[in-house]
Amino acid sequence: MIVRGSEAHVKQETKKFLNNIGAWHYWPVVRPEGEKTIDCHACHKGQFYGIETKKLGVLEPTKRQADKMEEMRRGGAITLIISMDENYQLVWREIK
DSSP, X not given: OOOTTSHHHXXXXXXXXXXXXXXXXXXXXXXXXXXXXXXXXXXXXXXEEEEEEOSTTOXXXXXXXXXXXXXXXXXXXXXXXXXXXXXXXXXXXXXX
């Protein structure tokens, strides 16, 4: 069972949203020997997105995540933090 407002819940709802709008999305599984990345890589209508999901109320990336988002922006991506508000609705913040 997924706890409402948890990062797992945000991921689940983000996947539903991306599917509903017809976006391609990939959720890499990070392994110890692999390169660190953020939660989701997505593309919609020709625009590439880097998405990091956070539990309810959190809209700030960690330093490592912010660095990865900066790399992605240099390549033309839009980078987002997606979380939930107190009504369990998805909210997002573009990281520039």
